[in-house]
Amino acid sequence: MKPLGPIPPGFDTIDGELAIGGKTASVLAEEAGDTPLFVYSRTLLDARIAELRAAMPERLSIHYAVKANPYPPVLAHMAGLVDGFDIASGGELAIVQAAGIDPAEVSFAGPGKRDRELEAAIAAGVTLNCESEGEARRALAIGEKLGATPRMAIRVNPSFELRGSGMKMGGGAKQFGVDQDLAAALAREIIPTGAEWRGWHIFSGSQALDAEAIVETQANVLALAAQLADEVGEPLPKLNMGGGFGIPYFNGDTPLAIDRVGAALAERFADLPETLAETRFCIELGRYLVGEAGVYLTRIVDRKESHGQTFLVTDGGLHHQLAASGNFGTVVRRNYPLAIATRFAAEPDEEANVVGCLCTPLDRLADQAHLPRAEVGDLVAVFCAGAYGATASPMEFLGQGAAQQVLV
Ligand SMILES: Cc1ncc(COP(=O)(O)O)c(C=O)c1O
Known part of the structure; x- marks a missing residue:
């Protein structure tokens, strides 16, 4: 038996089934007309952001990284939050533009921006988080050609990393950002051109659950931002921290203590150095x-036996859930939170492997999981599927195609 990850709070049971937004899994699948299906909950999005705002200092703006889930109805809902x-x-610029989002509050990070992407972003008035000297110079030249003033920030590659993060994006040789020792010189080159100076973007890692590691990184980010602003010789307009x-995906993971992170940040904000006194901060x-x-x-x-083990074969799999299958940057495969949605209230009484429909042994959704006995026709729910699911998986693999998506 292998443990499943923890099911996130906030889900209901109706008639013994998993319910989301007041509808059972069966009804949601029937309304969608087909499976597999991603279901996103407005109520849970609202609750998460309300909880975060309550924990963080008011001065901190909250930005959403569209890459996590660019589904237009989710984006439209997030725009109000x-x-x-x-x-x-x-491509993501086009999605935010279609959603009517104000480009003044959009920033564009990522290595390898092509000229046509820089052009579209500058024309729209989006802030470029420049990832290199070369990119910054191309942006300035494009701004001049368009007769537009580029909004420019520099993504700094800090010499520190976010301890314990699942993906590290700072601390050493990286394709992201400008090394911290070179960032002030680039800012001094950009500012006199008349470009709108938007400050630093310092992103050092992802998927950290240890509040102390985040507190320590945020302190390092503030210190570095102030030091670089001093080197530039100007107060810092903006800092993207x-x-x-x-979020907890696996057995033993515990939720991030955001109250601790927020309290530590409030203390730092109360004691900022002069160059950061007027700075606008966001995460x-x-x-x-x-x-x-x-x-x-x-x-x-399908339900089948092989060498004494039970296999529940589903119509989904890694082509929609690469991360849950353990193939998206995981070293050792562990089970995501998963349940038999149509028997959500039932006690587990058998050990089963839940697999996808692709002809590769990599297509596994749960290994040796303790589950209620399920039959052909039952629905399986994989939780923690709101980010890096639909668009971070190879949906065309083996001709399977996209999953349905719905916001309830
Ligand atoms: C620059 C940048 N911002 C934001 C994110 C979002 O990370 P997460 O979904 O872990 O919050 C990433 C993730 O790769 C990133 O590279």
């Missing part, structure tokens, strides 16, 4: 905002 957005491509707030979060608000529903199409 957060203060800004971070995008990672020209990064994010890295994680950018993806999975923390949307991850736990989404569920992936997939139907069991």
